[in-house]
Amino acid sequence: MEAFWVSTGVVALGEMGDKTQLLAVLLAARFKKPIPIILGILFATLANHALAGALGGWVAAALGPEVLRWVIGLSFIAMAAWMLVPDQLDDDLAVKEMALWGVLGTTFVAFFLAEMGDKTQIATVALAARYGDLVAVVAGSTLGMMLANIPAVYLGDKVAERVSMAWVHGVSAVIFLALGVLTLFNVGHLF
Template sequence: MEAFLVSTGLVALGEMGDKTQLLAMLLAARFKRPALIVLGILVATLANHALAGALGAMVAQALGPQLLRWIIGLGFLAMAVWMLVPDKADDEGVEGSARRMGVFATTVIAFFLAEMGDKTQIATVALAARFEGALVAVVAGTTLGMLIANVPAVYLGHRFASRIPMRWVHGVSALIFALLGLATLLWA
């Protein structure tokens, strides 16, 4: 229980004001599908933190910090370009499974990439090492901490979405991903 509670508290506090909160608000403003975005955050965080807890140190060592940095940085730049591509579903008002899958997949990819090399992922590796044998409790705790920090941001973004022009949301999203990509590539 200690591993779960410590992991939850550390990550919830550590994520306050983090880039993922801004990302959550931007995704909610762009797609206006808060439930799918929250589900995407949950899936991405579970996948990312499970990998971090179980394999994080091994993967970083096998790839080396330079290659890992390039993969993450280029991934952010790709997301920046993707954010600038107009979404036909937004323009046409199309409702359906293709759009829902797009919102979910975009959220999963964006959050998974945003957490790569982030302090939360590093904390998950450290917590899993500290609480050896409690991997499930650590991953559950860090995931809950992420949700505590980001779910309110999703609903705030969704609430104010009608007041924000979509072109601005696309542009700001692209800018943030581009800055994250450049920061990752330029600063070790």
């Protein structure tokens, strides 16, 4: 359960103010159809994070436990620094209505592509490598994405106005830093 809950918390906090959360707001404003948008986010996240988790499992198997511990620990510390850099929606990811795909398809494609190389995808790779429980990590990281993005779809700009993204990014950075330090010092369980 630790892998599930840590993945959920890390990804939910990491997603706050992220470009994919901004994309959720943009999609909601453009299409005004929350259910297909939420389903598109869910399916894209499951596909993307399953691939990321599988990569994390492969990395864990390819590296020895000592090298893996250092790679993961330093990756979490790098993620802590990356969390302090505010994310913006890239112009090349701006959503254009694709009649062929509809709202669900447009959301799936846009989210899947926007999540490639994103903080939460990299975190999923590292978490899967650290915990070795692909199902728990993917389920947790997907739940974390949904916890951050469903309110963005329904409340959009109202949430962003009330929540300090600098504070959220700071808390996320501290969590990633703690995970990195605990991993480097070979602490097996966080809770």
